[in-house]
Amino acid sequence: MTYDLTLRIWRGDAAGGDVVDYTVSAEDGEVVLDAVHRVQAQLAGDLAVRWNCKAGKCGSCSAEVNGRPRLMCLARLSTFPRGDPIVITPLRTFPVVRDLVTDVSFNYRKAELVPAFEPTAEQPRAPFRMAQVDVERSQEFRKCIECWICQDTCHVIRDHEDNKPAFSGPRFFIRYAELDMHPNDARDRKKLAQEERGLGLCNITKCCTEVCPEGIKITDNGIIPMKERVVDVKYDPVRFLRRRRRA
Ligand code: SF4
Numbered sequence: 001m002t003y004d005l006t007l008r009i010w011r012g013d014a015a016g017g018d019v020v021d022y023t024v025s026a027e028d029g030e031v032v033l034d035a036v037h038r039v040q041a042q043l044a045g046d047l048a049v050r051w052n053c054k055a056g057k058c059g060s061c062s063a064e065v066n067g068r069p070r071l072m073c074l075a076r077l078s079t080f081p082r083g084d085p086i087v088i089t090p091l092r093t094f095p096v097v098r099d100l101v102t103d104v105s106f107n108y109r110k111a112e113l114v115p116a117f118e119p120t121a122e123q124p125r126a127p128f129r130m131a132q133v134d135v136e137r138s139q140e141f142r143k144c145i146e147c148w149i150c151q152d153t154c155h156v157i158r159d160h161e162d163n164k165p166a167f168s169g170p171r172f173f174i175r176y177a178e179l180d181m182h183p184n185d186a187r188d189r190k191k192l193a194q195e196e197r198g199l200g201l202c203n204i205t206k207c208c209t210e211v212c213p214e215g216i217k218i219t220d221n222g223i224i225p226m227k228e229r230v231v232d233v234k235y236d237p238v239r240f241l242r243r244r245r246r247a
């Protein structure tokens with residue numbers, strides 16, 4: 001069934017902007033990105049919007065839909081109240097380039113800070129043996145499509161621009177966790193994440209987990225185990241005695 005749908009889309013650039021109403025026809029079964037494309041095709045050819053796969057796998061079409069960060073290609077129109085406008089704004093945590101496109105290079109700078117996998121000296125590079133439980137953990141974290149929705153949602157940087165230099169964000173905490181939990185990685189990623197990458201600033205609100213389109217349990221399976229490992233190392237009585245002896 002076809003019906004009229006109003007999209008209230010933020011238009012502007014780094015200097016400022018505002019929402020503009022566009023009414024297009026929509027059909028049952030479509031997603032928000034379909035309607036945005038119709039606006040672009042019929043009413044606003046210069047509307048800037050990033051997308052690629054339209055299948056929830058490239059991570060490009062992230063935006064805030066009625067205030068909630070999500071992938072536009074997975075946001076079914078049938079889940080919004082029929083007759084109400086749908087408000088679409090760019091990711092709030094990152095600087096606007098134009099319209100719905102933001103500059104997400106913050107995330108690539110944080111990615112560069114993650115030290116590469118470093119095999120332990122005593123382990124051969126191949127064949128590479130891992131317990132199934134470790135494999136599954138890595139696979140869960142590797143489902144990340146780098147949509148940056150968790151990064152956009154986390155209040156530590158969403159509401160506090162000044163935290164950005166010190167905070168890598170949930171996407172990278174699971175990257176540190178993935179490597180730290182790898183049985184053959186030689187580096188101590190816990191200390192690095194906690195002391196230099198802002199893991200200590202995370203107060204486990206779990207908002208990142210709630211919005212992840214891949215359903216990765218960022219907090220329960222990545223952040224909390226990392227925090228527990230940091231505490232284990234710090235308060236392990238044997239290590240404590242060793243540290244005291246060295247002091
Ligand atoms: Fe997106 Fe989830 Fe990856 Fe965060 S962890 S960037 S929300 S896929």
Ligand code: F3S
Binds near residue numbers: 153156
């Ligand atoms: Fe932010 Fe997720 Fe921690 S939303 S505060 S990184 S639990």
Ligand code: FES
Binds near residue numbers: 051052054056071074
């Ligand atoms: Fe690829 Fe939406 S267009 S995730």
